[in-house]
Amino acid sequence: MPRKKITISDKVEYLSILDEKGQLDKKLEPDIPEDILLRLHRAMLLGRRFDERLLNLQRQGRIGTFPPIKGQEAAQLGTIAHLRPGDWMVPAFRETAAELWRGRSLESIIIYNNGYSEGIDIPEDRNDLPISVPVGSQIIHAVGLGWAAKYRKKDDVAMTFFGDGATSQGDFHEGLNFAAVFQVPVIFVCQNNHWAISVPLSKQTRAKTLAQKALAYGMPGIQVDGNDILAVYAAAQEAVERARNGGGPTLIECVTYRLMMHTTADDPKRYRSDEEVEQWSKRDPLIRFEKYLMDKGLLSEEKRSQVESEVIDEIQAAVDRAEKQMETLGDPMEMFDHAYADIPPYLKEQKADLARELSMIDKEGTHG
């Protein structure tokens, strides 16, 4: 009847390759093709500038509330870059850069954020679920998708995103537990941005890391510097390869920071200090990645300005297209579409009632 130590053979690692000063650990540097590096840079810059433009549009009343991603671009792009088109992306709601990487159009995001469901449209060739607002509830969907891919003997994987707050939800526990039990090809990407609206990570958990939670489920977990795109890329590459080869799920904790507000309806000055934000601004993922690319001779000031102006033009063109398209989206009758495969009789009546009501208002000339 002993009381003795149980040896747990698994370990939790922390990975950092390119630090905040732009210093590189040559031994750990992943071998990323040059074209991918440049694509990642462009996507980071696009994500950043688009975020800034969305904030601008929101403040001008041209779109509604939205959740900015500034500071989290590396965590999103270093992971999503490993998915093939047939793989599945199961997002939370703060993955704009990853969504753009997958091919979602800028204008669809503007249109959605201005309250039109047309912005949700997902083309047949993109296996991405729509964003999920109830925190953590989407995690288990990735498990079902991964299970189905495995059942159909496909080597597709599912990647799901969530924040540090979501790790407090029961759905996080259930999702990771199911994934490990069924050994499904799923990559769980936690963007630990330190704040769940106003609640800091220290009030979310007493655990030293979020990555260590993986061990309790019997799956590998790794904590990476989420503002270091090389570290994120390397960790995700390992996880995706393992999943694709039948090795089961992985939890990746990307330690990052939400530089902006939770959503545009929130004022972070109520709960965190400017000093803290300043400290994290110095760890900006974009600055160090640009230094890395310049050190490698892949990027110059001139080239950077060129990409910058391309990105700005792309965003402006998207804003123009979105605003033009929104002029044609006034018809409220759209709300009845896609309720069921076949619309029930009483719903047809309700729809007809609204159509009648709208046409009467139109005749009276008070509509719109």
Added chain:
Amino acid sequence: MAKMTMVQALNLALKQEMEKDDSVIVLGEDVGLDGGVFRVTDGLIDQFGDQRVLDTPLAESAIAGMSIGMAAYGLKPVCEIQFSGFSYQNFHQIENHAARLRWRSRGRFHVPMVLRTPYGGGVRALEHHSESRETYWAHTPGLKMVIPSGPRNARALLVSAIRDPDPVIFYEGKALYRAFREEVPDAEETLPIGQPQLVKEGKDITLISYGAMMRPTLEAAAELKTKDGIAAEVIDLLTISPLNEEILIQSAEKTGRVVVVHEAPRSFGPGAEVVSRLMEKAFYYLEAPIERVTGFDIIIPLFSREKAYLPGTERILRAARKVLAH
């Protein structure tokens, strides 16, 4: 043709659909080796193996949520929640995702899943095992809510539910599982979802019910005939949502007198919706106020007192006679 209990009939539906379509997957707690606590999935794991019949960890939210992911991929999961009293733990998955994914993805994805779960009282069960909360599901746009009343229609409706492109919540009355046998044809049989059935024709009064309450309702109809000489028309809703009112209106127009029976609590129950539809569309044909015979607006009591809670033949008869006396 064989005489079957509802448990056997549901098992037949699952077995035949799984044989026809390898996208049909059964999952839940104890559905494999144990065959489900009521034995509805008995023997399926032997025939189809553990890749078609999944004993999951004990977590209702994940069972429903995993089914949503499977369905989005194109499979047809049939998950079992062991008792409907445990399904509130997966309510958010159904409300936030299963019911909305078609709408939220503008038709790119849909969720052809079935959530089977035993509901209702009458079997002297534990706490949290006996309630009837169909209203929760019926109130959610995008869902279908089906409740069969016997072996034959249970089998046919389950087949239809599995093939339905939208998520279906499928309540199985525990009191019906082994209560009686019916002839269930071996050949495929389906019933349209969203279509109530006229099970007994009559001209004097309409009794509307569903699920386990169909038995006392039919008994009341028989007694009205023998003791009062009254010809009661009886309608079995079969589907709570989407509720098709046509047959209800036709019957109310014919008899002018209506009683609605269910074991769910009265306030905001399915009876309230039935009565509203009849008020809106058959008001001028009504000869008397419509009566509701329902569970009370309380938690269903522990089993020694549940008989007094559940509507029975006597309570239905009293309501019918009150309506007829107008």
